[in-house]
Amino acid sequence: MTDKLTRILYVEDEPDIQTVARLALETLGGFTVEICSSGSEALDRAPAFDPQLILLDVMMPCMDVPATLKMLRELPQFASDPVIFMTTKVQPGEVAGYKEIGAVDVIPKPFDPMTLSSQVQAIRERCHG
C-alpha cells in the first residue's frame, strides 16, 4: 500500500510564487512543504527533509534541471520519488522531452493555487497506481 503523501519539496526561485505555492499546498492539501530556491539548495536539504514528491521549476536561472534531477536520483532515498516539473512551456513535444529526462508529469505555470494540491495528489496516485 502506498504511504499517504505528506512531504513535498518545492524548488522555485521566485519568492512570490514560493509564498503562493506554500499557502496552496499547506492550506488545502495539508502537506508539509520545504521550499528551496535552487537545485544546490535542494540537494543539500532533501536528505534531512526526506520528501515523498518533488516539484521542480524548470526555468530557474543558473540551474541545469537535468543535472539537478540526475544528482537527486543518485541519492538512494530519491531514486524513485516522483518529480513533477513546473513550467510555462507545455507543448506536447516539450512535455515529452521532460518525461524523457525523468519528470513523471508537468504542471503548467501559472498554476491555479486552488487546484495545485489536487493536481499533485492525482499525479502521485497515477504514478503509484
Added chain:
Amino acid sequence: MADPADLQAKLKLLGDAYAAQLPEKLKQIEQAWEQLPQDSWDEGGFQNLHRMVHSLTGSGKIFGFALLSDVARNLEAYLKQLAQAKTVLGEEQRKRIQVLLSELHQVAIHKGATTGDQPEWIAPAPKPVGR
C-alpha cells in the same frame, strides 16, 4: 484542511500586496538599468537586472498581471541574449532595452498598479446585501 474560501481570502491579500509593491519593483528595475555603465560590461549589474525582470516574468501572471508577465518575458529573453555576448551595449541595444522597459511601465499602469486584474482563482468580492 482549510476552507477554500479561507485560502482565496489569503490569496487575495497576497495579490493586493503584490500589486501595491509593483511600482517599487519597476522603479528598482529602472534604477538597475540606469546604474549600468555605458562604456564597459558589468556582469554583476547585468545579472541583477536580468534577475529582477525574471522575477516579474514568473510572478506577474499568477497575480493577474498576464500582459506584464509577457512583456517582462520579452525583455528577459533579450537581456539573456545580451548577457551571453558579454559585450558593451551599442546604441541600438540600449534603445531596445529602453523601449521594452517603457512597455513594462505602460502595461503596469494600464492594469492599474494598485489593483491589477483578478486571476480566475480569486473569487469576486461578495455583493453587499440589501442594496
